[in-house]
């Protein structure tokens with residue numbers, strides 16, 4: 417059975433990880449722009465990163481038959497300086513036409529400050545203006561609930577189309593409010609700080625899997641690029657049939673991504 | 683395929699969760715050995731103790747109740763996130 421990992425930062429993974437993922441059945445990945453572990457000092461730092469995501473990673477994926485798609489944007493951890501943020505946002509239109517770019521992401525909130533909120537708003541507006549899909553990062557741990565509430569408010573006020581917006585890193589206390597409003601939801605399978613694999617299967621069993629997809633969120637932290645196939649195994653062991661497993665691990669991502677004319681599985 | 687029954691789920695995951703429970707007990711003992719101040723004196727440990735009470739309350743919404751207990755329920759925006767980037771896993775000024 418094939419799978420898609422809709423949220424993984426391949427820039428911080430090895431080429432061996434691409435190979436392992438391909439062996440496990442990975443057909444495609446989508447990689448949102450994120451924080452590098454340090455704040456970039458210049459907008460040009462982002463320019464180079466956007467080139468990396470749109471030129472180098474697709475080539476690395478292709479070596480193993482994995483389609484590589486990307487999302488571009490300014491992550492909330494680097495969004496405190498408004499002037500700097502506006503300069504980075506001004507770079508985005510130049511890249512949005514590139515063949516592997518599905519939309520704007522991951523944008524959202526981290527510590528839920530005024531400037532983070534403003535930069536998030538600006539990028540949602542840009543996505544709507546350029547008819548891009550949107551991938552949203554929700555904050556970590558104790559900030560997730562509050563941040564998700566603010567994110568939903570901004571998306572509503574901006575008239576962002578829920579069917580073209582994926583809200584990521586949902587957990588038990590945030591998934592219902594996201595799904596009830598018609599958005600797509602991503603569950604990040606992270607060994608410690610986000611959602612474990614058994615809990616993700618619980619979420620699917622309790623809420624159904626409509627508009628839900630799981631991802632590894634793989635990056636340079638403790639994360640596992642094989643989380644999605646491990647989730648598939650857990651679903652199988654818990655008695656789910658292949659059709660039910662395919663939804664959150666393959667077909668829902670295809671349905672969501674296919675709203676961008678650049679996405680293809682052919 | 684048929685979904686697992688309660689006894690099949692217990693068979694599958696009991697040992698793993700037994701181990702998690704003993705790990706949690708060992709973590710609390712370790713902190714006790716390291717200091718004689720009360721666990722509640724650290725806001726994270728205070729929240730953890732409240733969460734343990736929720737755990738034994740029963741009901742099938744334990745996860746959601748604990749998630750809410752460990753979440754910031756306010757709606758205030760930070761004036762600046764500049765010197766305030768990390769998350770702690772519990773709310774500093776108490777909650778709920």
Ligand SMILES: [Zn+2]
Pocket residue numbers: 423425448450522633
């Ligand atoms: Zn990410």
